[in-house]
Amino acid sequence: MGKIVAAAATSHIMMSSHGVEEQAKNVVEGFRRFGRYIQDARPDVIVCMSSEHMVNLHLDNMPAFCVGVGDKHMAYGDMDIPKVQVTGHRDFAQSFVQHAFDNEFDLATSEELLLDHGVMLPLLYANPGMKIPVVVLLTNIMTQPMPSMKRCVKLAQVLRETIETLRPENERVAVIGTGGLSHWLPPGTGGINEEWDRMLLDVISSGRVEELYDLSTEEIMEKGGNGGQEIRNWIMMASMVQGRQGRILYYEAPQSWATGMGSVVMEV
Numbered sequence: 001m002g003k004i005v006a007a008a009a010t011s012h013i014m015m016s017s018h019g020v021e022e023q024a025k026n027v028v029e030g031f032r033r034f035g036r037y038i039q040d041a042r043p044d045v046i047v048c049m050s051s052e053h054m055v056n057l058h059l060d061n062m063p064a065f066c067v068g069v070g071d072k073h074m075a076y077g078d079m080d081i082p083k084v085q086v087t088g089h090r091d092f093a094q095s096f097v098q099h100a101f102d103n104e105f106d107l108a109t110s111e112e113l114l115l116d117h118g119v120m121l122p123l124l125y126a127n128p129g130m131k132i133p134v135v136v137l138l139t140n141i142m143t144q145p146m147p148s149m150k151r152c153v154k155l156a157q158v159l160r161e162t163i164e165t166l167r168p169e170n171e172r173v174a175v176i177g178t179g180g181l182s183h184w185l186p187p188g189t190g191g192i193n194e195e196w197d198r199m200l201l202d203v204i205s206s207g208r209v210e211e212l213y214d215l216s217t218e219e220i221m222e223k224g225g226n227g228g229q230e231i232r233n234w235i236m237m238a239s240m241v242q243g244r245q246g247r248i249l250y251y252e253a254p255q256s257w258a259t260g261m262g263s264v265v266m267e268v
């Protein structure tokens with residue numbers, strides 16, 4: 001059986017430091033520390049749980065979840081991120097998809113996933129050189145209906161079971177949940193809810209993630225904004241190591257970025 005050797009969550013944007021130089025510096029340092037945490041765990045595979053941003057999936061066909069199963073993925077190239085190739089892990093991805101089907105999740109799959117900032121920005125720090133194979137799970141947080149938190153957590157447990165019961169002995173897996181803390185899109189339609197963000201960071205890092213399993217889409221919308229729906233990815237990550245404590249690497253609320261920024265790494 002495999003083993004979860006790292007579990008972490010991070011925001012996934014980077015914007016101009018103009019006027020918010022100190023905060024931007026802390027964000028970059030936070031990304032560096034996040035990256036070092038993943039690299040120090042020496043994973044054989046990285047599972048990145050991010051959000052669909054209408055890059056791969058569109059209004060004509062929007063599944064709740066989609067897994068990249070290809071041998072390789074290409075970076076989409078947004079946010080000035082180089083269009084590099086990222087190695088996939090077909091065997092891992094297929095194991096997960098099959099186990100999900102066996103557990104009443106009919107996941108969408110893609111052979112040609114494009115990796116936007118949601119995956120690539122964290123990977124630039126966690127997987128420099130892109131040598132470690134990556135499996136991507138995208139969740140729909142853009143259109144209604146979105147999968148419930150309970151459904152997301154259930155799928156995360158299927159992923160954990162895949163790692164711990166179906167994967168080869170000693171396979172080392174890093175799990176990353178990515179997405180913004182509170183933000184309202186488009187920018188200018190809301191601010192940053194620092195109190196909400198700090199509550200989420202506190203609950204997740206103190207090993208009490210199960211307190212967030214009842215969060216509804218409506219409550220997240222009210223307190224964290226439409227962009228804040230991405231907190232699903234953080235909660236899915238933490239649910240896979242439920243009960244473990246974590247460390248908050250940083251929190252910043254740069255007003256001109258219009259999003260709460262933060263990162264948490266778990267003790268696994």
Ligand SMILES: [Fe+2]
Nearest residue numbers: 051118179180
């Ligand atoms: Fe996002």
